[in-house]
Amino acid sequence: MNDDDHETPDQKRTGYSGAALATESQPHSIFSPSRIWALTMHTFTQMVRMRVFYFLLFFSAGIILVAFMFLRFTPEQELKLLKDVSLGAMSLFAGIFAIAGTALLIPKDLEDRTLYTILCKPVPRFEYLLGKLLGMLVLIFVSMLFMDALFCTVVGVRQKILEKEVAVAYDQELAKYPEREQNESWKEQREEALSAITENGLRWDLQAAVWAIFLKASVMTAVTLLVSTFATTTLFTIISSIAVFIIGHGQHLGRSYFLSGAPDGGLERALAGALAVIFPDFHLYDIVDAVVSGETIATTLLLQMSGMTCLYLLIYTAAASFVFSNKEL
Amino acid sequence: MEVDWQDWRDGRKDVTIEVCEQIPVTHCASTVTNDIKMNDTPDAPAVEIEHLTKLFRIPSLRKQTVLAVNDLSLTVGRGEVYGLIGPNGSGKSTTMKVLLGLLHATSGKCSIFGRDSSQVDSRKDVGFLPENPYFYKHLTASETLEFYGRVCGLTKAERRDQNARLLKLVDLEHAKDRRLAGYSKGMLQRIGLAQALVQNPRLVVLDEPTAGVDPSGSRQIRDLILELKEQGISIILSSHLLEQVQEVCDRVGIIYKGDLVREGRLEDLISIEDQTEIILKNASAALLEKVRALAMGESTEVISIGRPRTTLERLFLEETQ
Ligand SMILES: Nc1ncnc2c1ncn2[C@@H]1O[C@H](COP(=O)(O)OP(=O)(O)OP(=O)(O)O)[C@@H](O)[C@H]1O
Numbered sequence: 001m002n003d004d005d006h007e008t009p010d011q012k013r014t015g016y017s018g019a020a021l022a023t024e025s026q027p028h029s030i031f032s033p034s035r036i037w038a039l040t041m042h043t044f045t046q047m048v049r050m051r052v053f054y055f056l057l058f059f060s061a062g063i064i065l066v067a068f069m070f071l072r073f074t075p076e077q078e079l080k081l082l083k084d085v086s087l088g089a090m091s092l093f094a095g096i097f098a099i100a101g102t103a104l105l106i107p108k109d110l111e112d113r114t115l116y117t118i119l120c121k122p123v124p125r126f127e128y129l130l131g132k133l134l135g136m137l138v139l140i141f142v143s144m145l146f147m148d149a150l151f152c153t154v155v156g157v158r159q160k161i162l163e164k165e166v167a168v169a170y171d172q173e174l175a176k177y178p179e180r181e182q183n184e185s186w187k188e189q190r191e192e193a194l195s196a197i198t199e200n201g202l203r204w205d206l207q208a209a210v211w212a213i214f215l216k217a218s219v220m221t222a223v224t225l226l227v228s229t230f231a232t233t234t235l236f237t238i239i240s241s242i243a244v245f246i247i248g249h250g251q252h253l254g255r256s257y258f259l260s261g262a263p264d265g266g267l268e269r270a271l272a273g274a275l276a277v278i279f280p281d282f283h284l285y286d287i288v289d290a291v292v293s294g295e296t297i298a299t300t301l302l303l304q305m306s307g308m309t310c311l312y313l314l315i316y317t318a319a320a321s322f323v324f325s326n327k328e329l
Numbered sequence: 330m331e332v333d334w335q336d337w338r339d340g341r342k343d344v345t346i347e348v349c350e351q352i353p354v355t356h357c358a359s360t361v362t363n364d365i366k367m368n369d370t371p372d373a374p375a376v377e378i379e380h381l382t383k384l385f386r387i388p389s390l391r392k393q394t395v396l397a398v399n400d401l402s403l404t405v406g407r408g409e410v411y412g413l414i415g416p417n418g419s420g421k422s423t424t425m426k427v428l429l430g431l432l433h434a435t436s437g438k439c440s441i442f443g444r445d446s447s448q449v450d451s452r453k454d455v456g457f458l459p460e461n462p463y464f465y466k467h468l469t470a471s472e473t474l475e476f477y478g479r480v481c482g483l484t485k486a487e488r489r490d491q492n493a494r495l496l497k498l499v500d501l502e503h504a505k506d507r508r509l510a511g512y513s514k515g516m517l518q519r520i521g522l523a524q525a526l527v528q529n530p531r532l533v534v535l536d537e538p539t540a541g542v543d544p545s546g547s548r549q550i551r552d553l554i555l556e557l558k559e560q561g562i563s564i565i566l567s568s569h570l571l572e573q574v575q576e577v578c579d580r581v582g583i584i585y586k587g588d589l590v591r592e593g594r595l596e597d598l599i600s601i602e603d604q605t606e607i608i609l610k611n612a613s614a615a616l617l618e619k620v621r622a623l624a625m626g627e628s629t630e631v632i633s634i635g636r637p638r639t640t641l642e643r644l645f646l647e648e649t650q
């Protein structure tokens with residue numbers, strides 16, 4: 001030891017590391033958005049580098065195939081089919097990302113001991129979970145943005161083509177029978193045919209359906225994250241989350257069954273209540289069919305959906321951080 | 330003292346008799362005002378473990394438990410290097426994980442610089458290298474340090490500086506843009522060490538830092554530990570390489586089946602109380618005879634008189650059998 005007696009270890013250390021780090025003098029903050037953001041972007045990068053976006057190629061190939069291969073229907077049917085298949089595929093992909101992707105996160109960190117290296121830094125456990133959740137949400141959001149853009153382009157292009165085809169057909173008819181220029185009902189028929197296409201084509205309500213799909217996937221992400229905090233295997237997490245997904249779709253039926261069967265039965269009421277508390281009610285998000293058949297979606301419904309989603313995320317994430325903060329790693 | 334002995338082993342000829350008590354670094358640490366750490370107790374030791382017991386419940390039909398750590402108490406002073414040794418499954422890693430708040434103590438408590446280790450802020454000044462570390466394989470070495478720096482709340486400029494400095498320190502500059510998936514065991518261990526140092530911690534916890542590392546890499550890690558010690562960083566490490574523990578540690582604890590069976594300053598532990606060693610220079614056979622008779626001759630230069638050492642290895646085997 002060749003140093004002066006009155007030099008503290010701290011001072012010596014500072015000498016070795018150049019300047020003292022800014023964090024050293026700051027008291028530790030219990031909640032740090034920048035830390036959460038670092039974890040979020042890390043999770044996102046991790047998923048991206050796991051090549052999850054390659055799955056989107058299947059989606060793209062699928063809807064392009066549907067859009068331009070099956071041309072045996074009426075224009076409206078064709079557009080409906082396209083929307084139905086595309087939204088269904090989006091729902092499927094978002095669901096797969098939400099369940100399979102999220103289920104992998106914590107077990108992988110545990111197995112690789114990367115969890116240790118993060119949690120032994122001054123990172124509260126709920127921030128770690130929040131980072132994982134937000135990372136997955138960003139991932140799902142970005143992939144839905146991509147799918148949505150492709151979907152709208154395909155629907156738009158298909159709509160334009162169909163409109164042109166119909167217009168050309170009517171024009172040809174007019175060329176053959178010029179007297180129809182004066183026929184009011186013929187003109188009406190032509191207008192109707194064209195507006196049917198417009199109605200079933202690109203409309204803002206499609207975005208409402210996409211938003212609903214995203215919200216549903218967010219809830220599934222939170223559910224899966226919760227399950228993965230206490231599950232011991234990834235397979236268990238995936239299967240349980242799929243079960244929750246299915247129950248979530250049927251829970252309004254179950255609830256009405258329990259409630260209608262015996263209006264004053266305490267047990268039934270309790271069961272219905274428990275069902276509603278534990279499982280998310282995905283019936284709320286069922287607007288895809290309405291959108292496909294061209295109905296308009298009320299803004300209040302969207303707000304209600306978004307609000308419920310926030311509530312679900314809050315509840316499931318709170319439960320997850322409760323379980324996780326007591327977990328032995 | 331340690332140094333003299335070391336030099337003697339390395340074959341240096343003329344060594345002085347100086348046998349002075351080395352002043353432990355811990356003593357200077359507490360005498361000086363602590364100006365940059367605000368919310369910690371100025372005199373608190375780096376690590377204080379009091380009566381720690383850890384019982385693992387094994388999920389099975391019969392309520393089985395494993396006693397991993399049993400009523401263990403130890404203290405690591407500031408600037409001290411503490412070695413935790415013991416056979417496989419004796420509870421070294423468990424002790425470290427409880428210390429870092431990764432596991433909950435069944436009873437007892439741990440604190441780091443006076444702050445309870447169940448609190449998140451106790452981890453502000455700690456770097457940890459887990460045993461057999463694997464990091465995110467999808468990140469490169471630079472990105473790894475960047476990530477851990479962000480998580481520790483370093484500013485952008487600090488992260489850049491630390492990144493460059495630490496990569497240099499662990500000698501990974503040439504591989505900084507390669508993903509860790511392609512790293513060898515020794516390289517992973519080194520990036521693990523860099524990661525542990527990212528926020529300039531005052532305490533570093535190393536669980537088998539040289540496991541699976543080749544002799545020269547292992548030597549590099551040893552040198553690095555000595556360098557950290559020079560900087561006054563407290564270190565607690567576990568290892569199966571007793572020779573290395575003997576080289577770097579100020580104090581050692583031997584843990585066996587969860588119990589701390591021996592603990593103390595390394596010199597005290599490995600000196601044999603009832604023997605004296607005399608080392609002579611240029612002694613003839615006749616002289617040796619005389620010395621043997623007289624125990625000391627006038628024309629002989631006494632190079633060293635002190636307690637001969639056993640090796641830590643021998644002590645380890647004695648205590649854990
Ligand atoms: N999560 C766990 N569940 C059940 N038992 C555990 C768990 N972790 C550790 N143990 C048990 O606790 C004891 C101590 O384990 P620990 O990992 O601390 O040993 P160690 O001293 O680090 O050993 P090694 O030198 O092999 O790394 C062992 O008997 C081990 O089986």
Ligand SMILES: [Mg+2]
Pocket residue numbers: 421422423460536
């Ligand atoms: Mg171990």
